[in-house]
Amino acid sequence: MKIQAVKGTRDFYPPQMAVRNYIQDGWKAASKRNGFEEYDGPIFEYLKMYQVKSGDEIVEQLFNFTDRGDRHLAIRPEITPTLARMVNQQINTLPRPIKWFSMPRLCRAERPQKGRLREFFQWNVDVIGIDDILADAEVIFTTIDYLRSAGLGPDDIKAKISSRRMLAAFLVGAGIAADKLDTIYPVLDKKPKLPPAAFNEMLLKVVSDENLVLKINDFMECDKLSDDDEWVDISDEVVAAYKELDDLFGLLRKMGVGDYCVYDPTIVRGLAYYTGPVFEVHDVKGELRAVCGGGRYDNLLKDFGGPAVSATGMGMADAVLEILLSERGLIDKIPATKSLDYFVAYTDSHLLQNAIELTAKIRESAKPDKTQNAEFSYKKGSFGKLLKQASAVNASKCIILAQEYIDKKELIIKDMQSGDQQSLTERDFLENL
């Protein structure tokens, strides 16, 4: 019986695994450069954990099951609830700021499409316990720091930044009841995707006031952050939120990533839990869905039964990122084939035992800080074939055991690139490894 891979999943053969490792190594390195520590949690949690913020409709969109103890469980579709749970459990003893990152494998039961799979990896970076725009700046910087290190420049990607706090203050200042905001956000989030007329119609349905529709359009079409704009003076809260956002841009410029950052009020994010700055990174051409998204979520820990602790963070999935890197030719150079430091060959099959012994000694000399690998051939072919095999496995050096080895324990070391050969006694060779 032939069994296929499940819909929306990927098989990582060595070449694909090399790409995945390249991406994840980059995530990890950027996290560590910026002072984040790695954490992880279980791959499944109680189903109700994901219903806390998203309601029952979320159940259809995740893989859930009942275990033999009749527990209703779900494979994690995101790691933020796990993070909230873990932090809440130890909130009194964890030193602040809590700067953690993770690269969880996540599953969502959605229809696959471009840049969207049912199983993927998502880099998460969060700063918890700091109610300061500095933390937001650092999360955004870390995100850009990684993308920059992967080879993406300000002409390739932009971090579009806006403020949920400012948007909320503006809407309330314009006359919208605070308890209606959650129904308006998902509509505003669609503005970039809809033709103006359709958007206005949708918006009118939730605000029921044509003047408000115009005002909101004005606010969302403003692409420069400036306190000259008439909407800034609506209320003290708008002024405060404006100043905060302005400070954020100032910090990002100081950090040297100002070129990557633009103000974009159409970045709303559908989710209700954001409370401050929000951002998404997009490809400049606008051909792909968002590379990542994030923002401040000051109420989440409290919603998960913990204390009111502020937090800000970001999530970046591997799917869109890989498409983008690949389109820009940035993952072609990854050595997908295996490489070998030493291939041990011999001219006479009697020397196979010696080759095995020497290979083992080279491997033994490898240290954690100095890895080196060595192989011999399983096949007892002619010397020509062994050399052919050395080429095939990408060996940088081939060690040849020949008559000289029998006579005076001398090895021939052949550089596979240049073809140069030198002789060395086995003892000298092993001592200099």
Next chain:
RNA sequence: GUGGAUGUAGCUCAGUUGGCUAGAGCACCAGAUUGUGAUUCUGGGGGCCGCGGGUUCAAGUCCCGUCUUCCACCCCA
């Protein structure tokens, strides 16, 4: 969940109005080549033609269903 496209060797694909034993290139394995490799030449292994049903003397080819993949919508944590 809705709609469109798709499926032939490991990969990229060809396969005539339905008609002999389903092909090519690349990849893989082996030999040419028993002390010098990566390019050359020769040979070889690989196919439930996605799966199931139907029409037909005859189906890779036509019809129906189903699954996968891709794309868009819904949703987007």
